[in-house]
Amino acid sequence: MRVKVKKRIINLPININLKIENFMCIIENKDTKVNCNIEIPFFLEYIFLDNFILEFKIIESFMIFSASKMMFYTFVSKFKHLVKGISESYRGVINIQGLGYSVAVTKLPKNKYNLFFRFGFKDKYNYIMPDYIKIENFETVKTKMVIYCSSLELLKQVQINIQRLRYPKAFKLQGIYLNDTYPKIKKFIK
16 A cells, blocks of 8 residues: 655744754753653654744655554654643643542652542542642642643543542532533432
């Protein structure tokens, strides 16, 4: 199967520095100095069209392989998410609702956070956040946390791991809800 000539043009934000050496791309935010590395696959070539415009395309000799098209789309979408995450961090919200449900946040060395969850009187859980996650105003968090991360996959994985501690209940507004989404309460019929 022959793959058509594919190319993608990516507009880079103004607050991003981009360095490419030996197929290793270093993306850095000028303001916050947050950086990330991504390896460019060997079958792609890159061209800087302008200071903030980058073009990726498949090398001619690899056009005969159908796998190169799929890997090309995967790499380009991952690169776009990474650039967006470095320039403006992804945001996630975790709401904790229920009688006696709360969380206490303490900061550990090396920019990590320890979360201590209480669900009622007897259920208590401890969760250590991975690196590269920031909690907004962690000193005042009780029932609502706003977290920021440069990686969308890591942010969603952390949210799911926290929600696994206490899934939302269908008949009561109890549990951990993500991104300000609350389900409708089912009516109990005798």
